[in-house]
Amino acid sequence: MNILHIDCSPRPASHSRQLSAGIVEKILEIAPEASISRRDFAVAPLPHASPEYAMTLSSPATLAAPLKGALELSEALIQEVEAADVIVIGTPMNNLTVPSVLKAWIDQLLRAGRTFKSTPAGKMGMLRDRPVFIGIASGGVFTGERANQPDFLTTYLSVVLASIGLKTVQFLSVQATAFLDKDKAVLARNEALALIDPAIMARLS
Ligand SMILES: Cc1cc2nc3c(=O)[nH]c(=O)nc-3n(C[C@H](O)[C@H](O)[C@H](O)COP(=O)(O)O)c2cc1C
Incomplete structure (x- = not known):
């Protein structure tokens, strides 16, 4: 089994990093033999779409005759997803x-x-x-009665991932990080991890 583990926070010991690491740990508990492919977009960010990539994607005709090298990065990243049995993403809300x-x-x-x-x-x-498990950290609150902002993160990711066929997506979150001391952060992270859907995990064992 292969886990694709992605992190995005520029902060080394961040809440979303610790949450995604916790999710990976839970997966390793049921699949100790699993290999891990790592992408850290804070340490090694991907480039924005290049002119060649954008030109190639601009119409069915250009897609049918891609510019040289235009799709190489895209292809490598897609193949990484195809090689993964489970994807774990740690991300802040920005x-x-x-x-x-x-x-x-x-x-x-x-x-x-x-x-x-x-x-x-x-x-x-x-x-x-x-x-796909997505561990989110947010400085404020975006779910429940205390929500003080709209959420274009889970809505957006659900739609884009479903549009390529990834429909089994669970969001876990540590919210209000601006107000968490160390102990509360551990508590919040453990509460989030306890919500991992056993039915999804059962598919991995
Ligand atoms: C550029 C930027 C934008 C942010 N926007 C939001 C936001 O819209 N809503 C929110 O709740 N927190 C926002 N935050 C706070 C982060 O979500 C929060 O600090 C979170 O813990 C960061 O994740 P990390 O702990 O994994 O680094 C923002 C932080 C930055 C740096």
Whole structure:
């Protein structure tokens, strides 16, 4: 079994990093033999879409005759996803949505004719479904009665991942990090980890 483990926070000992590490640990408990592929977009950020990539993606005709090297990075990142049995992403909420380093990954992943089909009814995913766990850290609160901001992060990620076929997505979060001391942070992280869906985990054992 292969785990693709992605982190996005620029802070070394961040809440989302600790949460994603906790999720990976839980997976290793049931699949100790699993290998881990690592992407740290804070340490090694992906480039934004290059002119060649953007030109190639601009129409079905250009996609059919891609510019030299234009799709190499995209292809490598898609193959990483295809090789993964489970994907774990740790990400902060930045300005109500994903940080740009994660968006740069998504921009390489969604490709017509490769990861989705364009249909009149919208995008149809071409990848095999596999579990995706997303550990989110947010300075404020975005769920429940105490929510003080809209959430374009979970809504956005659910839609883009489903559009390429990844429909089994669970979000776990540590919220209000601006107000957590060390002990409360551990408590909040453990509470989040306790919510991991056993039905999804059962698919990995
Ligand atoms: C550029 C930037 C934008 C942010 N935007 C939000 C936001 O919209 N909502 C929120 O709740 N917290 C926001 N925060 C706070 C982070 O989500 C919070 O510090 C979180 O703990 C960061 O994740 P980390 O602990 O994994 O580094 C923002 C932080 C930064 C640096």
